[in-house]
Amino acid sequence: MASEDFAVEVDGVVKRFGSLHALAGVSLRIRQGEVYGLLGPNGAGKTTLIRSLVGLVKPEEGSVTVLNRRMPNLDVLAHVGYMTQQAALYPDLTVEENLRFFAAINGVHGGIREALEVVGLWDRRGSIVSSLSGGMRTRCSLACALVHKPELLLLDEPTVGVDPLLRMQLWDRFQKMAREGTTILVSSHVMDEAERCDRLGLIRFGRLLAEGTVAQLQARAGVNRLEDAFLKLSEASAA
């Protein structure tokens, strides 16, 4: 397959923090328009991997290519949306002011209304962020990651602390965006979300243990539930 079909190519990436191997030689490829789920427990290396995709983590070994550009590359970041785990917003600004700021630093002017409608916050655009509920802040944070219409969307545990109804709506959005061509990498430790991904990567101890569709992973582990598959596959690789 030609390399331009991949939005993300990670090749043998190693990153240590002191003696801890946060990433111990991870390789993965994400196709354009794919929803790729990065599954793993806390501390598995999910966030470090995502941070390496935007150049915030410099790999000691290996290479990271995003949208056909070798990272670190600042210009390619205008086409990447990154939603951090913590709803990173300016609490003293209104919802709309936050969006305007993140649009401007990514070099676009419009798209604010569109992004806010996606997350259902257009009516709250005048609210000061610190007055919003936790779920609204998460949605606002997502809108900030979407506002410049990125080709690649990196979502670090976007549904933590989000109620089930909103979670379902957000996943509908993700899948719709993917159908429209956006590549989405989403990390999670919630298994039921994994079912909605095109492909999954199981990550633990900084290693990618297994990769494939839900059905492939279940077949490989010989079990019917994804949760069991995950446990079985991590045991198998630890042994």
Next chain:
Amino acid sequence: MSRRRILAITRRLLQQFRHDRRTLALLFGAPLIILALLGYILRGGGDVPAMGVVNLDEGPLGALVASTLESSRTVAASRMSRQEADAKLHAGDLAGYVLLPADFTNRAQQQHAVVLGVELEGTEPALSGTIMQAVGQAFTALASQAGGVRFATQVSYLHGGANFDTLDYFGAAFIGLVVFFLVFVVTTVAFLRERSQGTLERLMASPLRRPEIVLGYMLGFTVLALVQAIEVLAFSLLLLHVHNSGNVGLIFLLEALMAIVAVNLGIFLSMFARTEFQAVQFIPLVIVPQMLLSGIIFPVTTEPGPLQVLSRLLPLTYAVTGMRDIMIKGADLSWSSLQLDLAVVLGFAILVIIAGATTLRRRIA
């Protein structure tokens, strides 16, 4: 009231400090450093103010006063001609000189009352005070020798004068200090908030260049700082009537440069703090030594040698000198001393901008 609940809070507080070594170090280290600095300034045997003695008297009493002054430990007095004394006073090499008139001995012996002239440079009240004290002591010595001589001094000032009050002297220095201090605090905390609320991470994952972040911050806070500088200046000059012999535009220029130094120093130092609490700790470390060493209260020239070197490494020293040159002496851009002050403050500004931008890059990688 439950003793247990109260003690739970107390214990938790002490535990927090145990985990925060830096705060502990500051809490127990900073007072000692500040007091040691103060002790060193005041007792460290620094240079004493230089004064001239112009003795036109040929009798014994003029010589007595002159030699008493020369042997004084609180001033470094040396005899010179009036022309030389005037030249050195204008150059700022003397804090003042005393003029013993030709009829000094005669008048002292016949009228038991003498008047002598004291010419003071006048910019730094501490120096003027030391000289007047030394003159007074010399006359006490004279009185005990010659018996019952009353003396009066006729003091004139090269800069400032009897119509200057304490605020006129300190106002100039404090205008610079206030702007520097507040802008520094606000920037440090604001930039740190960017880090703690996670938005810095987002900025770093955007096409923003590091220098763009630093420059954007600088412009934003500089706008605020300039408005503040205008306010402080207008209040000082129009309502407090702090004396000003110089150009208001020049004062503003110097204030603006100091504000830029403060903004970037704030950005730079906030890289070394993880929490707002830690950032606030930079205040005593950055501000207090500068207050003691920049010549606001204690003249730089009378500090012990090593401290003078340190003083000349601090930006506030140049700002204070520059402010006094403009406001008290009426300096304009043709003065080489003011050119130096402005150049040094500008140099500091560039230095901290670069430091801020490079540290930002390193801390993120």
